[in-house]
Amino acid sequence: MENGALGKVYQDSQVIVRQGEVGDCMYVIQEGRVAVIQERDGREVPLAVLGKGDFFGEMALFDREMRSSTVRALGEVRVLTVDKKTFMRRIHEDPSLAFRIVQQMSQRIREMDGELGRIKGNVGMLPNK
Amino acid sequence: MQIPRLRLFAPFKINFRNLVEQNRMLPSNLKLEDDSRVAVIGGGPAGSFFSYFLLDMAQRLGMKLQLDLYEPRDFATPGPSGCNMCGGIISESLVQALAVEGINLPPTVVERAIDSYVLHMDLGSARIETPLHEKRIAAVHRGAGPRDMKEKKWRSFDGYLLELAMEKGARLVRGRVADIGWKDGLPQVKIPNGLPQAYDLLGIATGVNTSALKLFEKLDSGYIPPKTTKTYIGEFYLGQETVKRYLGNSMHVFLLDLPQLEFAALIPKGDYATLCLLGHEIDGPLVQRFLDAPEVKQCLPPEYHVAENHCHCAPWINIQGAARPFADRMVFIGDCGVTRLYKDGIGAAYRTAKAAAATAIFEGISAEDFRRHYWPACRAIRADNALGKIIFAVTRQIQKRRKDRRGVLRMVSREQQMERGPRRMSMVLWDVFTGSAPYRDILLRTLHPFFLGRFLWEIIAGIVARIWSINGQKH
Numbered sequence: 001m002e003n004g005a006l007g008k009v010y011q012d013s014q015v016i017v018r019q020g021e022v023g024d025c026m027y028v029i030q031e032g033r034v035a036v037i038q039e040r041d042g043r044e045v046p047l048a049v050l051g052k053g054d055f056f057g058e059m060a061l062f063d064r065e066m067r068s069s070t071v072r073a074l075g076e077v078r079v080l081t082v083d084k085k086t087f088m089r090r091i092h093e094d095p096s097l098a099f100r101i102v103q104q105m106s107q108r109i110r111e112m113d114g115e116l117g118r119i120k121g122n123v124g125m126l127p128n129k
Numbered sequence: 130m131q132i133p134r135l136r137l138f139a140p141f142k143i144n145f146r147n148l149v150e151q152n153r154m155l156p157s158n159l160k161l162e163d164d165s166r167v168a169v170i171g172g173g174p175a176g177s178f179f180s181y182f183l184l185d186m187a188q189r190l191g192m193k194l195q196l197d198l199y200e201p202r203d204f205a206t207p208g209p210s211g212c213n214m215c216g217g218i219i220s221e222s223l224v225q226a227l228a229v230e231g232i233n234l235p236p237t238v239v240e241r242a243i244d245s246y247v248l249h250m251d252l253g254s255a256r257i258e259t260p261l262h263e264k265r266i267a268a269v270h271r272g273a274g275p276r277d278m279k280e281k282k283w284r285s286f287d288g289y290l291l292e293l294a295m296e297k298g299a300r301l302v303r304g305r306v307a308d309i310g311w312k313d314g315l316p317q318v319k320i321p322n323g324l325p326q327a328y329d330l331l332g333i334a335t336g337v338n339t340s341a342l343k344l345f346e347k348l349d350s351g352y353i354p355p356k357t358t359k360t361y362i363g364e365f366y367l368g369q370e371t372v373k374r375y376l377g378n379s380m381h382v383f384l385l386d387l388p389q390l391e392f393a394a395l396i397p398k399g400d401y402a403t404l405c406l407l408g409h410e411i412d413g414p415l416v417q418r419f420l421d422a423p424e425v426k427q428c429l430p431p432e433y434h435v436a437e438n439h440c441h442c443a444p445w446i447n448i449q450g451a452a453r454p455f456a457d458r459m460v461f462i463g464d465c466g467v468t469r470l471y472k473d474g475i476g477a478a479y480r481t482a483k484a485a486a487a488t489a490i491f492e493g494i495s496a497e498d499f500r501r502h503y504w505p506a507c508r509a510i511r512a513d514n515a516l517g518k519i520i521f522a523v524t525r526q527i528q529k530r531r532k533d534r535r536g537v538l539r540m541v542s543r544e545q546q547m548e549r550g551p552r553r554m555s556m557v558l559w560d561v562f563t564g565s566a567p568y569r570d571i572l573l574r575t576l577h578p579f580f581l582g583r584f585l586w587e588i589i590a591g592i593v594a595r596i597w598s599i600n601g602q603k604h
Contacts, residue, residue: 003369003378003399004239004283006224008263025261028228053233080233081261082225086565090226093506094483096186100231 006030007080010073016056017071023060024084029053032077038069049074058101061087159457159495161329163193167489168318169299169332170306170341172200173213173271174475175463176334177290177299178482183332184297186490196298197326199318201305204288208276213287214338214362214444215474216396216405218243218380219267221259221565223476238289239267240399241372245379246562248541249424250534251386255541256379257555257562264378266563268398275364275401275440283399309344316458329458330494332485334478336464337445350456350496354465356449361406361416363441371430372397381428382562384528384537389415391521392471394562395428402429407471411443446474450511455499460485467507470514471521472564477510517568520561520575535595536588543587553580 007030010016016027019039029052036048036056047069050056056071061084090097161167167183169176180198187194204211219227224234236242242264246257259265269286295301304320309331311317317325335341342354367375376397383393391408406419419425420435450467454460462485463478484506485499492498527533537554544552557574560566574580 002236003241003373004236004267006234006236006239006242006264006267008261028233030228030233053231055229080225080228080265081263082229083261086222086225087229089567090222090229093509094480094487096483096487097226097229099189100229 005078007078009076009078012073012075014073015070016073016077016079017067017069019067019070021067022064023057023067025081026058026061026084026087027056027071028080028082029056030078030080033074034077034079035072035074036069037072044070055101055104058105060084061101158493159498160493161187161192161194161489165194165329166327167194167196167330167332168316168326168328169196169198169334170318171334171336171339171463171465172198172202172204172291172294172301173287173334173336173463173478174290175336175465175478175482176200176332177287177294178479179332179334179462179486180294180299181290181297182483182486183489184294184299186486188297190490192490194298196300197302197318197328198291198294198299199302199304199306199320200291201303202272203303204271204285204291205273207273207278207281208440209442211285211288212270212272212442213336214442215271216362216394216403217269217271217286217398218396218475218563219269219286220473220476220563221265223473223479224265224267226476226479232293234267234269234286234289238284238286239269240283240401241268241378241397242266243268243378243380243397245377246559247379247381248538248558248562249381249383249385249428250538251424252531252535252538253542254424255538255545257541257545257559259559266380268380268396268403270398270401275366277364277366277436277438277440279366279400306341306344309348311348330489331459332462332489333459333465334462334482337447342465345459345461348456348459350459351453352456352461353452355447355451355467357445358408358448359410359412359443360408360446361404361411361441361443363404363416363435363439365402365404365429365433365435365439366400367402367430367433369400372400372402375428375430376402380562383419383422383424384524384534385419385422385424386528387415387418387422390419390528391525393419395425407446446471450507450514454507455496455503457496458494460489460494460499460503467510469510469564470517470568472517472561476564480510481506513568516572520568520572523575524561532588532592535591536584539587539591540584551579553577553583 033049033051038045038047169180180196202211243266244259244264248255271287273285306318307321308319315327316331317327319325337357345352381395389408394405396403447464447468454466462481466481468474468477485503488499488502492502540554544555557571560571
């Protein structure tokens with residue numbers, strides 16, 4: 001069945017997207033898992049693990065900023081690239097195509113809200129010095 | 130101060146003519162609501178996409194629809210009874226769009242993921258790689274496979290889409306529609322040995338290779354079926370290893386000087402290679418002349434002979450869209466409505482199905498709703514096809530002229546050797562062959578002065594090189 005595997009295969013630990021690079025595409029995971037990592041002050045902060053059907057790199061389609069995090073393969077992973085130009089042409093014709101991306105972004109904001117709430121709660125509970 | 134009266138009242142001036150026109154064009158109150166009944170006739174990609182997106186959009190709004198999908202064929206059966214007669218290429222742009230929609234085509238359906246095209250001409254061949262060196266084109270069998278299939282290893286593409294629609298809530302009705310009528314302002318569908326069923330909306334996705342389209346002509350809705358031409362699809366059994374060795378993961382495209390032939394491709398799949406010939410009234414002798422061409426023979430094993438009883442068909446394809454593919458409570462999707470000229474028919478089915486579903490859910494189901502919100506999607510495809518005709522006419526001229534063919538080959542070969550820089554001819558050919566870009570984009574790129582200048586240069590360089598070569602041989 002490997003003849004019919006669409007996309008590109010990345011090996012374990014291989015970097016798919018590097019933080020700080022300029023991107024012009026997003027990715028859809030076809031098979032396997034990836035780790036989303038933010039490099040800060042020389043340290044790697046794990047942000048999320050994504051699996052089959054998930055997107056990453058979608059922010060590059062909507063802004064011209066650099067990639068905000070690094071994405072690395074966790075084991076062998078197969079990923080399909082979606083070009084900015086193809087995507088924008090389709091969106092122009094059919095805006096509902098963005099629905100799933102907006103849905104996933106909304107889900108991530110919800111998770112981040114929860115995370116932020118927990119962090120702020122923990123900071124608030126710190127004893128005063 | 131004198132107020133200029135006319136100017137003050139100008140914004141409130143009523144243009145009665147516009148008002149009358151606007152009122153005439155106001156959509157009716159025909160809408161889908163909870164428990165509305167929808168029938169989709171035809172379970173190919175257009176019918177399945179329409180069902181899938183209609184139910185998906187309804188679910189987003191919390192609306193419950195009852196959808197019956199009429200399809201007599203069993204896509205699990207090899208041979209003509211479960212086949213939809215098509216080359217079976219899912220374009221790069223459609224693979225990407227489907228992935229964004231959450232429909233990731235699995236390797237159990239995709240028989241071969243394509244990463245390159247090989248252009249064959251009498252003067253030589255050139256390989257064009259995918260822009261990102263990634264497998265982004267899917268070669269599939271629309272049905273379960275050819276009739277002489279030895280072992281079923283992959284699933285039918287149409288069957289896969291049908292299952293997706295059923296997972297969304299579509300109910301499959303295994304039956305050929307025998308009659309369509311109207312009762313109490315609602316369309317009715319009748320299958321043999323069944324009672325007529327009334328629906329709020331009919332989605333018609335029968336394709337053009339069916340007599341069912343005649344049922345709609347008698348309804349006097351203004352629908353005129355598309356103009357069609359005959360093509361040829363043949364399935365050659367080679368076995369997986371031979372397919373891999375001779376064709377690899379490349380689609381093989383032929384620019385040969387054969388009359389009537391617009392496009393020819395040999396598509397590698399699992400155990401088979403599918404030959405797809407497009408043009409004007411493709412007939413048996415033309416197929417034979419094509420198969421006898423040395424450029425084609427070199428793509429197949431030397432000892433290979435096409436079996437007499439190989440699975441093949443001569444389906445009709447839509448070359449000029451239907452007139453008025455909609456009416457009150459009725460919309461024609463995919464090939465029986467408007468599709469792309471020669472390329473990416475499944476992509477056009479996806480686009481028209483989604484536009485029709487969005488109209489039905491968010492706007493309404495009257496003829497006027499479809500005219501306002503569905504027809505623009507069809508019209509865009511039709512307008513693009515008109516430019517496609519120009520591109521294919523130019524391609525025909527290039528096919529006929531040896532010096533032009535040499536120019537194309539030189540330009541592509543040079544571009545493919547470059548590490549960097551624009552690959553103008555390669556990208557134009559890539560998009561013409563794959564159907565990934567609108568014909569308008571392709572045409573505009575061919576009119577770019579750099580493209581034209583380079584092509585002209587390569588033609589002249591080719592002529593000069595040929596003269597030198599002939600003179601060299603004389604001396």
